[in-house]
Amino acid sequence: MTRIAFIAATTEVAQTARDRLAAMYGDAAPQEAEFIVVLGGDGVMLETQHRFLGRNAQIYGMNRGSVGFLMNDYREEDLPARLAAAQGSALHPLRMRAHSHDGKTHATLAINEVSLLRQTRQAAKLRIIVDGKERLPELICDGILVSTPAGSTAYNLSAHGPIVPLDANLLPLTPISAFRPRRWRGALLPSAAKVVFEVLEAEKRPVSATADYTEVRDVRRVEVREDRSITMTMLFDPDHNLSERIIKEQFTV
Structure with missing residues (x-):
């Protein structure tokens, strides 16, 4: 049986x-x-x-x-x-390390996506670093997310991000309601990439980070990468x- x-x-x-x-x-x-x-x-x-x-x-x-x-x-x-x-x-899964304003580091895993979202009426202002290189010095937006291929059909798709086949070894990086630069639609990153988000003007423009359903409020820096050990x-x-x-x-x- x-x-x-x-x-x-x-x-x-x-x-x-x-x-x-x-x-x-x-x-x-x-x-x-x-x-x-x-x-x-x-x-x-x-x-x-x-x-x-x-x-x-x-x-x-x-x-x-x-x-x-x-x-x-x-x-x-x-x-x-x-x-x-x-x-x-x-x-x-994706592994998120979120550093909050109180000096604490919060580590958790995401099967669908890691998303950063503005906490107030003020738009978020973010700096994006990929593998140690600054790729976008300033993004003004409602938020941004990094998705797994399995999660690319979930929140990522609703935010007009690309759907990624499971064996593509790619991670969609998708802005949510980008205001500046208005024409930026995101990027497809290698699955081995390490993505870092730095929150600019964090006191004025507070941001939360969420890995699936685990939320960290008032983050200052968020690091995301795929965890191939799991x-x-x-x-x-x-x-x-x-x-x-x-x-x-x-x-x-």
Whole structure:
């Protein structure tokens, strides 16, 4: 018998699905399971990935939420066979080091993106350094983000950033409502790049930094790079894998 652990969002539809599947297939403890099945939307999938970072857990999602870009279709029948046939997508998170005004350093990981956002009515003013070289001395904007390829279809896409295939080894750098320079639309960086954001006029123009759902307020300097020492595996049905979804999304009108 395949040992499966079920993790569900708090919504009624996700909890009902969990109860039905647990009754059909049993419900192992996550640390003893061969597979972890997540029921809900992309939010609960990200939370589960964060929870099991570094453990190389085999995580398979089924959509019981809204968008569900990171989820497979929900079907109750033949779940062990679907899990056995699923294909893995290997992902690497971003590591953020945010230095706040009180002198503290906050380190955390992001699976989708690291974003900097203005905290008040004043636009943010940022200096951008890539691999030790100043690339933009001053960007006035609502914010900016660095995305993973998997996250390029999320907030990055909403901010008009490019969608990046999983195997492209690129990180989108995308401004959010840039005011000056108005025509700058961002950049595609090598996955090994180290990006540094320095907050200019920080007292007048306070900025927060967020790695997925972990926020640090009043930052002065933020460093972002991909952490290849950590690999996450998400499982997808063969006919609907993540690479295919990312390519397909680029032709959606």
